Amino acid sequence: MQNKDQKIIELIELNDELENYFRNTIIPQLFVDANLILRKFTPPAMKQFKLHNKDIGKSITDVKDNFRFPSIVDNIEQVIKTGELLEKEIQTTDMRWYQMNILPYIVKRSKTTNGVIITFIDITLRIRDLKEQEKLIMEHELLLDTISHDIKTPLTSLGLTIEMLKKIPEKGMEKFPLLLEKIENGLVKIKGIIIDLTDSRKSDHHYKTVEELLDIEQILEDVRLTLATQILESGAQIKLDISHSEIVFVRRKLRSIVYNLVNNSIKYRDSGRVPEIIIKTFLEGDYFVISIEDNGRGIAKSDLEKIFAKYVRIATDVEGTGVGLHLVKEIVSISGGKIMVESEIGKGAIFKIYLRNQTLTEQHNLKA
Incomplete structure (x- = not known):
């Protein structure tokens, strides 16, 4: 009788620990049993997926629309059947992106899958940052390509023209050398700007080509x-x-x-x-x-x-x-x-x- 009471106390303590975990974790999590019944969810899941306490005890098929991901039921059934972890990105009703991990809940004694634990990790900012990086890379590479091909070529041609003008007789063209010098100085400055722009990526940490x-x-x-x-x-x-x-x-x-x-x-x-x-x-x-x-x-x-x-x-x-x-x-x-x-x-x-x-x-x- 004492052993039975002790086991009941241990079960109550374990249940309390589980309840405290589900209550205090900041990660959206769901526990769905082998019959596809929603048994527990963490408070963040309530907020992100618009779940309510009255949803506990319902079939996951009745609340699947909250996830804006129609194949979630098929994915849960797949994990229950195979006992293997499944990872996938999903978008929820609030248009945020999550890394969804469906883990089998395995009963050690019988070695059977008695349901799944579903964890959601918010990756919205990561996706947004990656998209922004790709946009910046495209713009940066295009700028460098434009400088390299569309500007350097005419500048080279202009430099050759100046060299030819230098060889023209100066008789009767008193102001010509001064004007030529100004054109040449301007050309040097433009080339300097281009060099600064193309070399900037070497010192710019964000675009460092390492x-x-x-x-x-x-x-x-x-x-x-x-x-x-x-x-x-x-x-x-x-x-x-x-x-x-x-x-x-x-x-x-x-x-x-x-x-x-x-x-x-x-x-x-x-x-x-x-x-x-x-x-x-x-x-x-x-x-x-x-x-x-x-x-x-x-x-x-x-x-x-x-x-x-x-x-x-x-x-x-x-x-x-x-x-x-x-x-x-x-x-x-x-x-x-x-x-x-x-x-x-x-x-x-x-x-x-x-x-x-x-x-x-x-x-x-x-x-x-």
């Missing part, structure tokens, strides 16, 4: 979060086949390469089918290769070279600036790599990015 050892899967995760809204709206399925994951490269540049290609795969999807994107990485000779294949509308063979020209847009029925693929090619080419495309109208496209497969040790030796 090469480091990167894990491609982390880059892909950032890109996936940045494009979370587009992926959700299009229903795009992204599959990974990562044979090699490490590469030495500039983080923001690698992210920009992958972002632009995956974004295009979603934007230029075929209206008659769900977008499917396969991302592969592997080593080929001295190159680290990133292959991005889609089942989109495809590109005509006659347009394959045009797509990399700045401001050129083959399709005008979707939003775009015509600089994304241009910048991708610039980044790849400057790094000593290459980009290849295979595509046909109606059969999707495969973009293969070849980046020099350089280790940190090799990089150090080259600098030394």
Whole structure:
């Protein structure tokens, strides 16, 4: 009798600990049993998902609309059936983004799944920051590209013209040398401004082009979060086949390469089918290769070279600036790599990015 009373006391204490945890945690969490009945939720879940105490005891199917994520029931059933953790990004009724983790609640004695614990981590700010970074990277790279190609060339031509003018006889042109000097001084000042602008990224911490050892899967995760809204709206399925994951490269540049290609795969999807994107990485000779294949509308063979020209847009029925693929090619080419495309109208496209497969040790030796 005493042992029974002791066990009851222990159960009460455990229940109190659980209640205190659920009451005080700042993380939205739900406990759904094996019959899909909502048993508990934390106060943050009440606020974020507009749940009420009267919802406890209801089937999760009756409150699923609160999550703006219709497949949540299917995901819960999948975890109960397989006993495996499931992670996914979802958007809630207040238009915020969450990393949803569905963990199986396993009864140790019987080793069966008796429900799930669902945890939500707010990633709205991270997604917003990643999108803002991608926008800034695009604007920054475009500015540098414009300075490099659209301004430096005419300035060089102007410099040559000045040199020619210097050789013209000065007889009868008393003020000519003074005017020529002013033009030349102005040219020098403009060149100085351009040098300051192009060199600023070396000292600007936000845009510092520091090469480091990167894990491609982390880059892909950032890109996936940045494009979370587009992926959700299009229903795009992204599959990974990562044979090699490490590469030495500039983080923001690698992210920009992958972002632009995956974004295009979603934007230029075929209206008659769900977008499917396969991302592969592997080593080929001295190159680290990133292959991005889609089942989109495809590109005509006659347009394959045009797509990399700045401001050129083959399709005008979707939003775009015509600089994304241009910048991708610039980044790849400057790094000593290459980009290849295979595509046909109606059969999707495969973009293969070849980046020099350089280790940190090799990089150090080259600098030394």
